[in-house]
Amino acid sequence: MRTLSSPTPGACGLVLKAPAARCAFSLVEVVLALGVITAVFIPLLGMLSVGFSTMRESNVDVKASLIAQKCFAAAQMVPFDRLEASTKYLDYEGTEVPQSEAAFTAVIEPGNLNNFLGSSNLKLIKVTLTGAGIQANAPRVYCSTVANLGD
Secondary structure (H helix, E strand, C coil): CCCCCCCCCCCCHHCCCCCCCCCCCCHHHHHHHHHHHHHHHHHHHHHHHHHHHHHHHHHHHHHHHHHHHHHHHHHCCCCCHHHHCCCEEEEECCCCHHHHHHCEEEEEEEEEECCCEEEECCEEEEEEEEEEECCCCCCEEEEEEECCCCC
């Protein structure tokens, strides 16, 4: 009768493996990964900052142009012989408020077009806005030609 013996290392094509090693990242790999993440996030945060300031500036521009449009419409309703330069104190919606509560100051100046196109029913209106969010050395200036709708 024949007896079977246990295989010896390397016999019959069997290869013995070393005990299972623990899987982990080395310190160098962790430091490199943090460096890559930092290199990506720092410029990203800088772009967010610029984006928010641009959004804030455009919001002020939109509010200022809406207020200027309201001033043009109001000037259009006044008879031109009674239209005078004036200063108005306005809130964020363009409503007149006391000076202590004002967000914007609008200086409205009517100009003369000297019978532009043979019509005396046209006036040049200049609106200069200063106030919240507008740099003191760079006020927003809007000009428009309006037709006289007042009596």
